[in-house]
Amino acid sequence: MLTFPCAKINLGLNIVAERPDGYHDIQTVFYPIPLTDALEIKHMDPAFPSDHPCDLKVTGNAVDCDERSNLVVKAYDLLAADFELPPIHAHLFKCIPSQAGLGGGSSDGAFMIRLLDERFRLNIGIAEMERYAAKLGSDCAFFITAEPSYATGRGEILEPADGPKGNLHGYSIVVVKPDVAVSTREAYAQIVCHMPRKSCREIVRQPISTWRDELTNDFEGPVFKAHPELACIKQSLYDMGALYAQMSGSGSALFGIFREIPQGVEEQFKGCFVASAVL
Numbered sequence: 443m444l445t446f447p448c449a450k451i452n453l454g455l456n457i458v459a460e461r462p463d464g465y466h467d468i469q470t471v472f473y474p475i476p477l478t479d480a481l482e483i484k485h486m487d488p489a490f491p492s493d494h495p496c497d498l499k500v501t502g503n504a505v506d507c508d509e510r511s512n513l514v515v516k517a518y519d520l521l522a523a524d525f526e527l528p529p530i531h532a533h534l535f536k537c538i539p540s541q542a543g544l545g546g547g548s549s550d551g552a553f554m555i556r557l558l559d560e561r562f563r564l565n566i567g568i569a570e571m572e573r574y575a576a577k578l579g580s581d582c583a584f585f586i587t588a589e590p591s592y593a594t595g596r597g598e599i600l601e602p603a604d605g606p607k608g609n610l611h612g613y614s615i616v617v618v619k620p621d622v623a624v625s626t627r628e629a630y631a632q633i634v635c636h637m638p639r640k641s642c643r644e645i646v647r648q649p650i651s652t653w654r655d656e657l658t659n660d661f662e663g664p665v666f667k668a669h670p671e672l673a674c675i676k677q678s679l680y681d682m683g684a685l686y687a688q689m690s691g692s693g694s695a696l697f698g699i700f701r702e703i704p705q706g707v708e709e710q711f712k713g714c715f716v717a718s719a720v721l
């Protein structure tokens with residue numbers, strides 16, 4: 443059985459408070475985008491046994507962690523503790539860039555939960571799958587339904603965000619990921635928390651023309667200071683006609699929302715990963 447874990451962007455991201463558990467309370471709108479990995483599972487072939495009941499093969503882009511730490515295997519282990527799962531082979535074809543703020547690893551973990559639930563008829567239910575996913579990572583729960591969501595808490599408390607779907611339908615997105623890796627943990631450590639004057643949930647309901655002045659990602663300040671080239675990419679997206687441009691999550695990917703995909707994006711951002719799609 444095959445599935446396609448999608449990437450996300452954050453439409454606005456405010457880090458509002460430090461928590462006693464070492465995490466931060468955030469406010470953000472998660473929005474799924476049509477940039478995907480591919481994930482396949484099948485029963486383990488007795489002719490090719492493995493020392494772990496979830497034998498993972500990764501192709502495409504390299505993932506910088508060992509097999510057992512991969513969120514696909516962690517998702518299997520999490521469910522295997524509570525459900526009887528047969529041994530399986532899993533194949534992850536990795537396309538979503540890592541350390542990009544696009545949630546690729548989180549998506550793989552959440553889609554694995556969905557895949558195991560469906561393939562082995564576990565009947566876990568959406569709310570329970572979201573609870574399992576939140577154990578894998580703060581933004582994993584969103585990927586269980588991958589519907590536009592307003593997220594609070596660590597990022598795992600989700601409410602539907604219908605505003606951006608209507609606002610963005612038919613627009614195009616360009617994602618640019620330079621060869622800069624940002625650690626999420628280190629990015630959070632740079633932040634001075636504050637409550638935004640207006641919630642991103644409200645702003646994304648307004649016309650896109652208002653977003654440039656109002657919608658903010660609190661990570662941009664410290665991350666752009668450490669990597670000024672990211673601010674240049676954001677400016678280039680605006681120069682190419684973006685209605686709105688922002689860094690996604692803790693970076694280092696940037697995205698621009700356009701009426702139509704502009705000519706020459708590949709040449710403009712030579713050396714970067716570049717993807718574009720209609721939303």
Ligand SMILES: C[C@@](CO)(OP(=O)(O)O)[C@H](O)COP(=O)(O)OP(=O)(O)OC[C@H]1O[C@@H](n2ccc(N)nc2=O)[C@H](O)[C@@H]1O
Nearest residue numbers: 464465466543544545579580581596626627630691692693
């Ligand atoms: C910043 C965001 C915004 O959507 O996305 P990315 O840039 O990673 O895509 C998320 O909050 C990332 O969520 P996720 O990548 O799942 O983070 P986790 O694995 O749970 O945590 C990694 C580390 O980030 C910090 N962390 C994460 C989430 C949070 N609300 N507060 C935190 O302080 C903690 O130091 C934690 O040890």
Ligand SMILES: Nc1ncnc2c1ncn2[C@@H]1O[C@H](COP(=O)(O)OP(=O)(O)O)[C@@H](O)[C@H]1O
Nearest residue numbers: 506507512513540541542543544545546547550
């Ligand atoms: N399936 C996976 N794909 C990518 N990274 C993974 C995966 N499983 C675990 N990881 C680890 O999680 C880290 C962060 O995941 P990543 O997809 O890069 O998230 P983001 O870009 O949102 O910060 C990676 O650097 C890697 O070490």
